[in-house]
Amino acid sequence: MITGKNHIGNQLSSLGTVRFKTINPELNKENEFEYFQATEEEINQAVDKAEEAFHSYKNYSGKQKAEFLRTIADEIESLGGDLINTYCSETGLPTGRAIGERGRTVFQLRSFADLVEEGSWVEASIDTGIPDRTPAPKPDLRKMSIPLGPVVVFGASNFPLAYSTAGGDTAAALASGCPVIVKSHPMHAGTGELIATAIVKAAEKTGMPNGVFSNINAKDYSAGQQLVSHPKIKAVGFTGSIKGGRALLDIAAKREEPIPVFAEMGSINPVVLLPKALENRRNEIANTYAGSITLGTGQFCTNPGxxxxxxxxxxxxxxxxxxxxxxxxxPSCMLHPNIHGAYEKGKQQAMNQNDVTIVANLDEEIQTNYASQLVATVSGKTFLENSTLHHEVFGPFSIVVQCENLEQLEEIISSLEGQLTGTIISDDNEISNYSELVAKMQNRVGRLIFNGVPTGVEVCPSMVHGGPYPASTDSRFTAVGVNSIKRWVRPFSYQNWPNELLPDELKDENPLGISRIVNGQTNQV
Amino acid sequence: MITGKNHIGNQLSSLGTVRFKTINPELNKENEFEYFQATEEEINQAVDKAEEAFHSYKNYSGKQKAEFLRTIADEIESLGGDLINTYCSETGLPTGRAIGERGRTVFQLRSFADLVEEGSWVEASIDTGIPDRTPAPKPDLRKMSIPLGPVVVFGASNFPLAYSTAGGDTAAALASGCPVIVKSHPMHAGTGELIATAIVKAAEKTGMPNGVFSNINAKDYSAGQQLVSHPKIKAVGFTGSIKGGRALLDIAAKREEPIPVFAEMGSINPVVLLPKALENRRNEIANTYAGSITLGTGQFCTNPGxxxxxxxxxxxxxxxxxxxxxxxxxPSCMLHPNIHGAYEKGKQQAMNQNDVTIVANLDEEIQTNYASQLVATVSGKTFLENSTLHHEVFGPFSIVVQCENLEQLEEIISSLEGQLTGTIISDDNEISNYSELVAKMQNRVGRLIFNGVPTGVEVCPSMVHGGPYPASTDSRFTAVGVNSIKRWVRPFSYQNWPNELLPDELKDENPLGISRIVNGQTNQV
Known part of the structure; x- marks a missing residue:
């Protein structure tokens, strides 16, 4: 089923001469298929098609978009064992994880289908006119969210399904009415192609315009740069490293027309152990955290570092x-030899800093591309003075900081860069005495967790997956949950517009029966 | 009452040696008072105070913030004739406009007071936990909007009250829980100081933390650059020229921690006259537009250019x-000799382009700093080929483009930069035949107007004042209406957080009685 070709809209295309293969990190050898890196011409074709598709797709009803999204989910499930096997062969992750992530992916697609089918997500708001108001008549104004235009989504290395080709960014953008061009992650190009095939099949089955989705293969950065620079692209979604996300943000900021980039990047997810909890159950906490640090070989953006x-x-x-x-x-396998290499390098760099004590380092011989977990410890003073120790080491790695006192602990929290999460471990209501610490933590994170672990990102409307830079490039949005659709839309007003020409969402008679704010009051009909 | 000093929090300060005066454009002479340009030190003090104030102010209740905002409105009204006289002496605008704009300003402040007192604006969302869910328990997640941190607001030259010191940006930011530092517009520093005094008085009366508001005088760009670069500043609001807004956006994008900049910039606000309407009532439309083009001496961002x-x-x-x-x-007076000079220059540049025909140019002798209105006309081809004609000329200036046919008219619309508004003048339901034109227009604007004029921005929840770049730097937000508060907040999640330590907005018992989404359902109690 895998062709190695790009999907330029609904057409397979392989105009280029540069090819690459994916790697099975478990076996440490190349997989069978070859992927054609997209050429500049193919990328331009994909963008032109996306722009053309946008002019009709933006007007598709919520019902039509819901059918499209649900059919994508069905088609993904129909891929069956092929998808799971390809996923495992490209990631070194176990079958259970592949199945779980697939479940999350189709759940996300169906959640967005429900959202847009119901329709209230557009936040329709109506202020009716008062023609005889003095000194000037009050116009009739009606507002709703409309899609921005073609969106580029960069697949994430660590979530080949849930944050990649048909992942959260793609599902949210398609739901909003934006065509999507995926820059497939080269480490799992096969998984990406299978999913792309499912999306294209669903687009054809449900009558979506050609160009509503494209899938671009590339191992070089230039394809992504070209996409983000293209004047017809109106927004970007990215999940990955700070370096990668920042590079895209900088390209977008320098455009003649700057565009929004939502990049969800690195995080070390600070965890504070309060004294009573340590006293009562330090072994239990240690056990839980040993599991959280090594979960998924430490390759989660919410890993407690x-x-x-x-x-x-x-x-x-x-x-x-x-x-x-x-x-x-x-020990378990990492996603790719390059990721394993970066882990070893990052770990070494941390260990080479002054006054870092190694607590546990698995120095036995392990399989190639497997990660040897590491826990180190430093004093609060050392940590404060050495910002190298604040950097994420992507993998099963964590530093325990032994602070002199509460004041120093708070100072450390305030010195951290923005984080996705912050966790407080507390017993016997002791947290009530640490309101200043909690406030400082809140200032640096997108989500506060009480007595838990940061790994595990529940997909629900109240989740915030994002946070102050560099956890994400725009803390005003979340990357997970149905509200992530807000990244790809803008509010739009109609003034004194004829009722019959308004979109259904804003017509007097509310034919969709959505929840709306009418003259300041929430109104269901 | 005017001291010429900066407000660094609640303290008046004049450490600098650089001073400047404002100009009365009507009399073409300097006003009496001298203003002290803030020094780097004073700016740093203001930022430090704002950050310190943030740590408490962010936790002030909606009720407390509402009292603060209403007291600001009251204090502004108490300034009485002093404010109106100062306003007029610094802008050349008539008393009626000053009074109207003051009314709009206090209305905005009171609208935000109502919004935060009621409390539902935080978009509280609760997903209750399911501890016995398999394979993993579902955590309890609760989300609401929280303020970003200290915000810098740049006063606008053309709205000394409604878009300046206590204007929409300031009101929205203070309502959200963000301290504000205003970089006062040097053309109306006296008006700015009077308003700053009112805000500081209100802050003291209602027990707000010192530093919740500061007012910075500066005629040089460096003060603004220092503010936007400062690591403790978390967002920026600006209303003004494309050049000015873009410069701030670029500074913000290059920071180690990039921050959001919401700049509402230039716009030429295209108006399309459909054939039937022209046939039926061309003289009436001409009369209406003669008024709209010259309203406020053409100094509105929604001026039909x-x-x-x-x-x-x-x-x-x-x-x-x-x-x-x-x-x-x-003819009427412009805001400042520099604005008048820029108008004359822009007009001349437009007139110097090839194939531009002048329709009306008042070449009689008029008072210094008064604007002589100008209407020019060009062919569609000329307009399409010469992007100089697409640039805003700030003042009572408009170009009428005579398109060869509908196709060319649509091509012109698509070639435009982003705009705040687009207007269609239509009779006898002819607009139904122009759905493609309307779609193309929608793609370039933030607000579509039917049979009206773009000038006049109603302050209500359904208003969008913003649009694709360069109408604004982030089309995902509006600068007018209560939803503009969303520019200054981020969503924040609590996971498994103890009920008694949650903010009131998220507590089980909903003590504020706000509207919340609980497990997907809107829930009033």
């Missing part, structure tokens, strides 16, 4: 236990 | 009538 407590016997005991527990966990 | 129709007898008749009507209007 920083654990903070106040120095003392209890914290020392926790560190010892964490080291011992994490050593018991069997 | 571009009128399009299909060439023919009717359009020629309209052009003639527009020329004759606009000549009858008495």
């Amino acid at each position: 920083l654990i903070l407590g106040i120095a003392g016997e209890e914290l020392s005991g926790f560190i010892e236990e964490l080291g011992s527990k994490i050593k018991e966990i069997n | 571009l009128i399009l129709g299909i060439a023919g007898e009717e359009l020629s008749g309209f052009i003639e009538e527009l020329g004759s009507k606009i000549k009858e209007i008495n």
Whole structure:
């Protein structure tokens, strides 16, 4: 089923001469198929088609878009074992994870289908006119969200399904009425192509305009740069490294017409262990965190890379236990030799800093591309003074910081860059005494977690997956949950517009029966 | 009452040696007072105070913030004739306009007071946990909007009250929980200082933290650059020229931590005259537009700078009538000699282009700083080929484009930069035959107007004042109406957080009685 070709709208295309293969990190060898890197011409074709498709697709009803999204989900499920096998062969991740991630992906697609079919997401608002108002008549104004235009989505290395080709960004953009061009992640180009095939099949089955979706293969950066620079592209979604996300943000900011880039980037997800909790259940916490640090080989953006407590016997005991527990966990495979290489390099760089003590380092011989987990510890002073230790090391790595006192702990929190999450581990209501710490943490994160682990991002409307830069490039939006659709739309007003020419969402008679704000009051009909 | 000093939080400060005066454009002479340009040190003090204030102000209740905003409105009204006189002496605008704009300003402040007192604007959303869900428990997640941090607002030259010191940006930011530092517009520094005094008085009366508001005087660009670059500043609001807004956007984009800039910039607000309307009432339309083009000496961002129709007898008749009507209007004073100079220069540049025909140009001797209105006409081909003619000329200036046919008219619409508004003048339901034209127009604007004029921006929830770049730097937000508060907030999630420690907006018992989404359902209690 895999051809290695690009999907330029509904057409397969392979005009280029540059080819590449994906790697099976578990076997440490190349997979079978060759992928054709898209040429400049193919990328321009995809953008032109997306723009043309936009002019009709933006007017498709919520019902039509819902059918499209649900059919994508069905087609993905129909890929069956082929998809799961390809996924595993390109990621080194186990079958259970592949199945779970597929479930999340189709759940997201169906959630957006429900959202746009119901229709109230456009936030329709009506202020009726008062023609005889003095000194000037009040015009009739009606507002709703409309799609921005063609969106480019960059597939994420660590979520080949849920944050890639038909992942959250794509589902939200398609739901909003924006055509999508996916720059497929070259590490899982086969998985990407299978999903692209499912999307194109769904587009054809449900009568979507050709160009509503394209899938671009590329191993070089130039394809992404070309896409983000293209004047017809109106927004960008990205999940990945700070370096990659920032590069795209900078390109977008320098355009003649700057465009929004929503990049969800790195995070070390600070966890604070309060004294009572350490006293009551340090071993249990250590055990839980050994699991969270190594979950998915530490390749989650919410991986807990920083654990903070106040120095003392209890914290020392926790560190010892964490080291011992994490050593018991069997190493697992990383996504790609390059990611494994970067992990080893990042780990080495952290260990080479002054005054870093290694708590647990699996130095036994392990399989190629498998990650050896590492826990290190430093004093609060060392951590504060050395910002290298604040950088994410992508993989099963965490630093425990032994702070002198609460003041230093708070100072560290305030010194951190923006984070996706912050966690407080607390017992016996002790958290009530730490309101200043909580406030400082809130200032640096997008989500506060009580007595849990940051890994595991629930897909629901109340989730915020994002946060102050560099957790994301625009903290005013979330990347997960139905509200992520807001990244791809703009509000639009009609003034004194004839009722019959208004979109259904804004007509007097409310034919869609959506929730609307009419003259300041929420109104269901 | 005017001291010429900066407000650094609640303290008056004049550490600098650079001073400047404002100009009375009507009299073409300097006003009495001298203003102290803020020093780097003073700016840093203002930012430090704002950041300190943020840590408490962000937690002030909606009720407290509402009281603050209403007291600002009251204090502004208490300034009485002093404010009106100062306003007029610094702008050349008439008393009626000053009074009207003051009314709009206090209305905006009170609207935001109502919004935050009621409280539902935070978009609270609750997904309750399912501890026994398999394979993993569902956590309890609760989300609401929280303020970004200290905001810098740049006063607008053309709205010394409604878009300046206590204008829409300031009101929205203060309502959201963000401290504000205003970079006062040097052309109306006296008006700015009077308003700043009112805000500071209100802050003191209602117990707001010192630093919740500062007012910075500066005639040089460096003060604004320093503010936008400062790491403790988290967002920027601006109303003004494309050049000025883009410069700030570029500074913000290059920061280590890029921040959002909402700049509402230039626009030529295309108006399309459909054939039937021209046939039925070309003289009436000409008369209306002569008024709209010259309203406020053409110094509105929604001024109709571009009128399009299909060439023919009717359009020629309209052009003639527009020329004759606009000549009858008495010239009026511009805001400042520099703005008058820029108007004359822009007008000259437009007139110097090839194949531009002047329809009406008041060449009689008029008072210094008064604007002589100008209407020119060109062919569709000329307009399409010469993008210089697409640039805004700020003042009572408009170009009528005589298109060869509908296709060319549509091509022109598609070739335009982003605009705040687009207007269609239509009779006898002819607009139904122009759906493609309307779609193309919608793609370039933030608000579509039917049979009206773009000038006059109603302040209500359904208004969108913004649009594709360069109408604004982020089309996903409006600058007018209560929804403009969304520019200054980010969504924030609490996971499994103890009920008693949650903000009131998210507590189980909903003590504020706000509208919330609970497990997907809108829920009033």
